[in-house]
Each structure stands twice: as C-alpha cells, then as structure tokens.
Amino acid sequence: MTAADTADTVTYRHSGLVCTDHTLSVPLDHARPDGPRITLFAREVVAEGREHQDLPRLLWLQGGPGCPAERPHAATAWFRRALRDYRVVLLDQRGTGRSTPADRTTLADHPDAAGYLTHFRADAIVRDAELLRRALQGDRPWTVLGQSFGGFCTLTYLSHAPEGLEQALITGGLPTLTRHADDVYRAAYRRTLAHNDAYFARYPGDQRLADAVAAHLAEHDVRMPSGERLTVRRFQTMGMTFGMSASFDSLHYLLETAFVDTPGGPRLSDVFLRGLDAALSFATRPLYAVLHEPVYAQGGRATAWSAHRVRAEFPQFDAEAGGPLRFTGEMIYPWQFEEDPALVPLRDAAENLAHRTDWPALYDPDRLADNEVPVVAAVYHDDMFVDREHSLETAAHVRGLRTWVSRAHAHDGIRTDAAVLDRLLAMARGETSDCTA
Known part of the structure; x- marks a missing residue:
C-alpha cells in the first residue's frame, strides 16, 4: 500500500463521536495487483475526548454476505461498549455501502459479472482488511470482531493472514470448515x-x-x-x-x-x-x-x-x-x-x-490447528442461522479457541446486549472460563 492508494480522509463529530472516513484503492483480484481496482471504504470511530489517545483498533466484520457495516448513529449494543477500549473501524466490505457497489445497476451490462463476483468472498475481504490495517497502523496487529458471516471471514483471516491479528472475537459465526x-x-x-x-x-x-x-x-x-x-x-x-x-x-x-x-x-x-x-x-x-x-x-x-x-x-x-x-x-x-x-x-x-467448481479454499485446517492467535467465540445454542454442532466441531479444530455457548441470546445477541462483548473480552483476557449459560 502506497500513499497514492489512499484518498484524503474526512473527519467530523456528532453525538459524542469522532468519525474519520477512509477510502482506499485496492485490487479487484488480489492475485493481480496490477489489474483492475475498486474502492474500499471504512469509517473509524473513537469516543470524543479520546481521539488523541493511542487506543488499539478493533475491526468490525459485519454479517452478511453483502451487507455494509453499521453506521455510527444506528450502531447497536456492542458499539458503545467497544468504544470504551478501542478505536472502532467499520469496514464496508467490498461491493457494499460506500465501497464500489456491486448491484443490478453496476453489473447488468458487465461482460463477465460472474467472474467479477468470484472476488467478493471472505478471502478477498481479508486481503482488503490487511491493506486497510497497514494503511492505518503499519505492522501493528489489530483485534477483529466478527458477527455471523463476519465470523466466517475471521476464520479465513486466521487461515491466511494471522499475523494481522492481535486477537479474534467471534459471535454467531463459526462456520463448518469442510462440509458441503x-x-x-x-x-x-x-x-x-x-x-x-x-x-x-x-x-x-x-x-x-x-x-x-x-x-x-x-x-x-x-x-x-x-x-x-x-x-x-x-x-x-x-x-x-x-x-x-x-x-x-x-x-x-x-x-x-x-x-x-x-x-x-x-x-x-x-x-x-x-x-x-x-x-x-x-x-x-x-x-x-x-x-x-x-x-x-x-x-x-x-x-x-x-x-x-x-x-x-x-x-x-x-x-x-x-x-x-x-x-x-x-x-x-x-x-x-x-x-x-x-x-x-x-x-x-x-x-x-x-455451478462453478474452481473455488479456492477459504480455510486452512492445518494452519488453524496450529493457531497462535487468541480466539474466543460466542455460540448461540438455538441459533437459526449457524448450526451449533457445526460451530463446536469447528471450534475443536482451532488451536486455543475458547467458546461460550449461550442459551440466553439469539443470533443478534451482540447487537442487543453489551454483556456479550463484555463476556468475550473477559474470556480473551483469561478472566472467564468456557461454559454454557
């Protein structure tokens, strides 16, 4: 990432928040860095009065696929809790929000829309996140909080770029690694x-x-x-x-x-x-x-x-x-x-x-088995979107991953109850053990 790849940032304040908008130019296909490029958008938010402090960054990986990050004025329970400890980075995953959109207006006349869209899965999102991290803080790793599909992306992150992670927090998003x-x-x-x-x-x-x-x-x-x-x-x-x-x-x-x-x-x-x-x-x-x-x-x-x-x-x-x-x-x-x-x-x-069959692997089971990044995950007992048994099967294959199985929360628990993020952070610090509650 060079200075030419980053656009001017814009900073503004509202509702006790200091927001800085970042745009980056990234490759459509990370295997072809000199090929076509798209724009990536991320909004960095810090609590007013703490904007000059050297706070660590937390990257929010949104559920989906294909959904933009929450906006600060509408962000839910986890967001205000995260601001107590972090600068929060809200990434519009490629194709969504203010990142180069992929929809009926932009793709209807595309000569190879299917080929274009093969570059919008978790592997590309992780590579985008790594370019963003380096643009914002160089070699320093950051914390990732992945909700639902964002948790899928986090497992891909741990598989392909664990050096970028200080710790990983996952809620309702431990995917199967190998099942069809x-x-x-x-x-x-x-x-x-x-x-x-x-x-x-x-x-x-x-x-x-x-x-x-x-x-x-x-x-x-x-x-x-x-x-x-x-x-x-x-x-x-x-x-x-x-x-x-x-x-x-x-x-x-x-x-x-x-x-x-x-x-x-x-x-x-x-x-x-x-x-x-x-x-x-x-x-x-x-x-x-x-x-x-x-x-x-x-x-x-x-x-x-x-x-x-x-x-x-x-x-x-x-x-x-x-x-x-x-x-x-x-x-x-x-x-x-x-x-x-x-x-x-x-x-x-x-x-x-x-009907495509040439998809690359999203996860590296061997690398996950040797994982050294602290990882904690909330698994919701009656989650309709992500199967509990598949999640626990995956957890057993990721070295050091600690789970909390909650019967008290639905799939959106991280959004409705700040105690979910509290619990995950405590687990990451070793203050709370794995359990079912």
Whole structure:
C-alpha cells in the first residue's frame, strides 16, 4: 500500500463521536495487483475526548454476505461498549455501502459479472482488511470482531493472514470448515422448522392468518406497492428473520394487519403489503442473495442451488401439500432471481456461480490447528442461522479457541446486549472460563 492508494480522509463529530472516513484503492483480484481496482471504504470511530489517545483498533466484520457495516448513529449494543477500549473501524466490505457497489445497476451490462463476483468472498475481504490495517497502523496487529458471516471471514483471516491479528472475537459465526453446502442447508431446514414451531406456539392464532394469506395469494394476483407480485413462496421467505431476537414479534404484528374488509370481500391491506415489500426486496443487499451459497463453496464441488435441492427433503415447506404453512429461513432460491427486480439482472451470474467448481479454499485446517492467535467465540445454542454442532466441531479444530455457548441470546445477541462483548473480552483476557449459560 502506497500513499497514492489512499484518498484524503474526512473527519467530523456528532453525538459524542469522532468519525474519520477512509477510502482506499485496492485490487479487484488480489492475485493481480496490477489489474483492475475498486474502492474500499471504512469509517473509524473513537469516543470524543479520546481521539488523541493511542487506543488499539478493533475491526468490525459485519454479517452478511453483502451487507455494509453499521453506521455510527444506528450502531447497536456492542458499539458503545467497544468504544470504551478501542478505536472502532467499520469496514464496508467490498461491493457494499460506500465501497464500489456491486448491484443490478453496476453489473447488468458487465461482460463477465460472474467472474467479477468470484472476488467478493471472505478471502478477498481479508486481503482488503490487511491493506486497510497497514494503511492505518503499519505492522501493528489489530483485534477483529466478527458477527455471523463476519465470523466466517475471521476464520479465513486466521487461515491466511494471522499475523494481522492481535486477537479474534467471534459471535454467531463459526462456520463448518469442510462440509458441503448441502449439509449446511439440511441442518438449517431442521432448525427453521423448530423456529416455526416456537413461533406458532407463541402466537397460535397466527397459523390461521398465515394459512389464509397463502390461500389468498394462491387465488389472486396480488401486487406489493413496488408493483412486484407477491407469491406464496415469496411470502414464505418471511421466516428469514426468525433467528433475530425481536423477529417473532415483528412478524406477528405485521400479520395481524393482513386483511381488510372491502365490498368485494377480504383483501390484503396496504399496511401489510408495504411491510412485506420492505422485508422481501433484496434491493439494499443483492450480494446477500448472489453470494449466499458461494460462501460455502470450496474443494472443487459446486453448490448447484443447494437450498433449492435440499428443500425437497422437507415436505413441511411444500405450501401445496395441504398442511399448515411453514416459513423458510436463510435460504436463497433460483426463482427469486425471477421475482425480485433487484435480482433479475443478476440471474445469469447467479446461475454461473451456482455451478462453478474452481473455488479456492477459504480455510486452512492445518494452519488453524496450529493457531497462535487468541480466539474466543460466542455460540448461540438455538441459533437459526449457524448450526451449533457445526460451530463446536469447528471450534475443536482451532488451536486455543475458547467458546461460550449461550442459551440466553439469539443470533443478534451482540447487537442487543453489551454483556456479550463484555463476556468475550473477559474470556480473551483469561478472566472467564468456557461454559454454557
């Protein structure tokens, strides 16, 4: 990284924070440093009054894939806790936020969109992070906090650039190191069914409502405010949020607005349709859909629309089978690239990626077995998004990794409870032992 690769920084203050925006020019393909380049954006935040102190930096690796980092004004529980000890670096992972965006507007006419998108997985994100670290603090290592997919990236960091890490903190994001995507989604469907059972146990009246909505959609051409058709299968994907702490309640209060009486009979309300519209569109995170399965691809095997294929093993999700409606979870299907306008221009690229076999390895099991970086991880006992058993299997293969299995938190525990980061930091300091709580 040279001075020419860094743009001018911009610093400003608000709400007791001092924010500095950084932009860097980085290679699209880190194996070709002289090839095409993209822009990387990161925001560094420090508590006002401490901006001149030599505080260590903590890099926040956001969940996803394909989601920008939190913004300071909306950052959640972990953020204010982290500012007590660190300068926090909020990285917009490549393709998201203010980093060169990858979406339908930038990729629709790209001559090789699929080839371009092969450079947007965890291995490239880690190389970006290393260029950023060197630009900000030279050879000094930093602490990484990885949430969900950010935890996947952290395992890649430990595999490919452990010299950049002083310590690693992971929440809800210990991926399987070797299993195929089929194994991941097979386990995910089982967990999603369990979350459906829990949801309808909490709100038993919602089963009748969900079934009625599905029946109405099967018989009518219903359009959301965006003009997109709302199909039964698309309505089922509302279960994607089930793993978050308040998602049951949010869906319940949306469902209770579903129908209004009209002279022509019951119809779905604008309030309900607008809520679904906002939740179901991938316009704000198209890479999440495009890369969701490729983040598991390695070892020469294609994912081949794994979630779509494995779903056939779970007839409970078949809305035409006559049983009670069940919501699907964190799965992406090929038909979504036909029904969501934000994804339609990316359909061919997604199809290409689904059948690609030349993916490089994301993790180095041998290097992880010899790991020397202090690593601690919160594993959420009933996590809908990341399988507990897969996580513990991985933890056993990373030398020195210490886990805390929490029954008290959902997948977004780091965002809802500052005590999660407190616990991880205490574990990293050796003040708290591994346990299940």
